[in-house]
Amino acid sequence: MPFSRAVRAQAPALIKSLKPQYAPTVCKRWKSGPYGYTQAKALVYSKYGDPSEVLSLHTHSISPSLPPNQLLLRTLASPINPADINQIQGVYPSKPPFTSLLGTSVPSAVAGNEACFEVQSIGSSIKSVAKGDWVIMRSTGFGTWRTHALAEEKDILRVEKGGLTEIQAATVGVNPTTAWRMLVDFENLEGGRDWFIQNGANSGVGRAAIQLGREWGLKSINIIRDRKTPEETESMKKELLDLGATKVITESELQSRSTVSEIKEWTSGKNLKLGLNCVGGPVTLALVKTLSPGGHLVTYGAMSKQPLSLPTGLLIFKDLKFSGFWVSRWSDANSAEKEKTVESILQMTREGRFKDIPVQEMRWEWATEGERLVEAVGGGLEGFRSGKGVLVFGDT
């Protein structure tokens, strides 16, 4: 057995045996440590619950001798999506298996589902990517809140990094992809004629849908929650109009009869074929009622945590259709199509035709304490005030 292998075999046990208080120092010392081992950290959980209670920072080491079909990735950026939090809470249907692969004392899973990685080294049989390339995960569920990861070629999508930021690449696979597929896969909308309506219009998906609509000639009616002051409401409206929204209205405006008849006028009573819903509950019924006969409501979120109550006349006589969209399921079933969608969005981004969602960066340096990271991630529960939370990796 070559020397490096012997060390690799002992290393996890060695790390596990270290007393916790010494671990960070040791890890730091080992970061670009002896025999080429890569020191890595990951936010892991071994049971479901509130992230502040169940998440912890685990340090481990990755051997320099990669199997032929594996890649070593270094994480550049990873967003904090509401679904990531739900997954840790155990209320999300997609549950990564708890394993002992990272040498945790109890079987654990790495949190997070979306990221941009840089290829740090590749196994001997890997041809499609090279050291320094950027990649994202083909599917969700990989575990991305970590400094490094081993992956196989089938797990990744290479991203042409020219003209992109790490954050742009890290956030393309979930929200903009969701918006793209919902606008394309459910109703055959025609540019210059058709409209769509959406709630949560200032969300990541909402902003993406506005911009894709603008590019494709689809007109949009965008519903936002009423802000605390009229000035805040106006400022949010302006922000979305600047992105390309055709109309922006508040939830309370949507309740008024005059707005409902305005919508009918705008859309000629027949060109509002698609609704995108991430809210649910009674406020969504008002949106549903604005849809033209034969229209389709696609639900991709339930921020109100309330069910959707449908008067059956809307189904039978108005011929409305109701479906759901879950980007994880779609990505798993449509791998080639996902690749094309992601590349198209990134190309629009490079050309300045697709703007990022405002983000709040949370730096993850090698020395950043686990407590601080867990706290930052917990912010995802209430939503980040000034935009989507993104972990941005520094000297890790």
Add this chain to the structure above:
Amino acid sequence: MPFSRAVRAQAPALIKSLKPQYAPTVCKRWKSGPYGYTQAKALVYSKYGDPSEVLSLHTHSISPSLPPNQLLLRTLASPINPADINQIQGVYPSKPPFTSLLGTSVPSAVAGNEACFEVQSIGSSIKSVAKGDWVIMRSTGFGTWRTHALAEEKDILRVEKGGLTEIQAATVGVNPTTAWRMLVDFENLEGGRDWFIQNGANSGVGRAAIQLGREWGLKSINIIRDRKTPEETESMKKELLDLGATKVITESELQSRSTVSEIKEWTSGKNLKLGLNCVGGPVTLALVKTLSPGGHLVTYGAMSKQPLSLPTGLLIFKDLKFSGFWVSRWSDANSAEKEKTVESILQMTREGRFKDIPVQEMRWEWATEGERLVEAVGGGLEGFRSGKGVLVFGDT
């Protein structure tokens, strides 16, 4: 002006001028009256409301000299569907126009939507049907609770009458057609493998779906309301099993955990792709939850008058789809396909492979008083105990 035309021009005014108490006698006398006029009666309404309050029997005459493109029809049988009652109440979205065409003192509409007619005479340009043929209406909304009607060729579908009863022809266009399209148009079910589940399984649509399923190798789970006694429940179960139902369960059985896991077993957890719903409300949620991932609920009625409440997780994560079916809209948009569907069902009927729904016949003779007819139709509100109500015409 030929003599007959002059009489025709005067006749409506003449009839209108008759004092009501004399009208029946006069009408009776005129039935195959002077100059070949056909005496006709129709159940009409001139405002929306309870059928017992707004329906009345109107007598009028139809000239023997038909325009070239018209046919004179004599009604043989016409069912009383719940939608007919809703239409009279004004709570149905399809509202026939109130007109003065029949010479009513105020503009009125003829009630009823489905019937089998016999062609009594044809205009000179009619080629597709001959005297004595049977026809049904291509679309709903024509007004069928009447002894006679004038129609154009485009309104009708000829029915090959051999081997059929009037009632079979009169009831094919709504319920069996609804069942057929719902089983075919929403999910691609495979005989020998796939299942569907339906509530209101002993309704006209429900019985039709059971039989079509049996013919096509589709297995069915049929939900019925709990009867007053276990014997009545068992008797209804047996009736539906004899028709070809694979399983029959009561609403309360559907609520039990053991039934839910039985259903999963029967359908291998993945072959229950379609649900048919005419009930709505909370009991329908139990049905929805039994659908396999990616399944589809098609709603065609709302007997509970309650909305459908959908936990959004069923849309997003279980990928369930929700649509509605309205046979009137479908028939108007798919005239050729309707013709084929109707002919297929009637052929199965002739071959003894498709049994009628049990009916309760209400005879409409020339002398039957309006009061009695209105009363009979009102029975449609609570549903006919021993089957679907059908007006069967005698010496009219």
